[in-house]
Amino acid sequence: MIVSLRDELLLISGTRSFLLAAKANALFALRIEAPDKEYCQTIEPSDIVVVSAPEGGAIEPAIMLAEFVRIYHMPLIVLPKDHPGSKRFSYLVSVGPLITTSCTIRRGTHPEQHLVCSSDELAGTTLKAHPDGVEITGLPSGISHQYVTYRMSTDFSRS
Amino acid sequence: MCTVGGGPTGDLNFDERVTGKNYRCNDCGEKFESVSKKPICSCCQSDNVTAL
Numbered sequence: 001m002i003v004s005l006r007d008e009l010l011l012i013s014g015t016r017s018f019l020l021a022a023k024a025n026a027l028f029a030l031r032i033e034a035p036d037k038e039y040c041q042t043i044e045p046s047d048i049v050v051v052s053a054p055e056g057g058a059i060e061p062a063i064m065l066a067e068f069v070r071i072y073h074m075p076l077i078v079l080p081k082d083h084p085g086s087k088r089f090s091y092l093v094s095v096g097p098l099i100t101t102s103c104t105i106r107r108g109t110h111p112e113q114h115l116v117c118s119s120d121e122l123a124g125t126t127l128k129a130h131p132d133g134v135e136i137t138g139l140p141s142g143i144s145h146q147y148v149t150y151r152m153s154t155d156f157s158r159s
Numbered sequence: 160m161c162t163v164g165g166g167p168t169g170d171l172n173f174d175e176r177v178t179g180k181n182y183r184c185n186d187c188g189e190k191f192e193s194v195s196k197k198p199i200c201s202c203c204q205s206d207n208v209t210a211l
């Protein structure tokens with residue numbers, strides 16, 4: 001299934017978890033801060049950013065996380081394998097041309113960007129960059145998708 | 160529920176498979192390690208880089 005995607009966000013919803021996907025729309029070097037070193041991954045405009053919320057929750061943090069990466073090019077932090085903070089992560093992000101969801105990995109501890117932790121109901125879903133958007137395969141039945149747009153405004157006023 | 164802390168099948172060891180090459184940017188001098196086939200500078204985004 002090929003889903004058209006340009007600047008908007010794509011929400012893939014299960015019953016208790018979701019994925020949020022967006023096109024990178026820019027060429028940049030994504031810094032990945034692993035426990036023992038920093039390395040870079042070249043992100044192409046056609047690549048996709050995927051945020052996973054294995055337990056669901058509000059969509060706004062997922063939107064912010066996606067935009068941190070694709071607009072502000074914030075680095076990704078990778079925890080050491082047995083770091084106790086792994087279980088605190090409720091939103092995970094991966095960026096690349098091909099991303100597969102998995103429920104058998106430890107959250108936030110793997111630097112490779114072709115996998116992202118998900119719930120079991122969304123596990124096995126693959127999102128692949130496509131010239132028209134994103135190609136989705138392995139999506140379980142009953143999982144819906146819809147576009148998401150948002151507005152953010154900042155007002156400054158003298159106190 | 161996503162496995163946290165390792166499941167029955169254990170966890171995959173990704174760290175050992177991440178291998179990058181070291182580069183120096185010819186425009187800004189930044190040294191960096193990239194895992195991509197088309198490395199660009201992590202500082203100035205230039206593709207004018209040399210493998211070290």
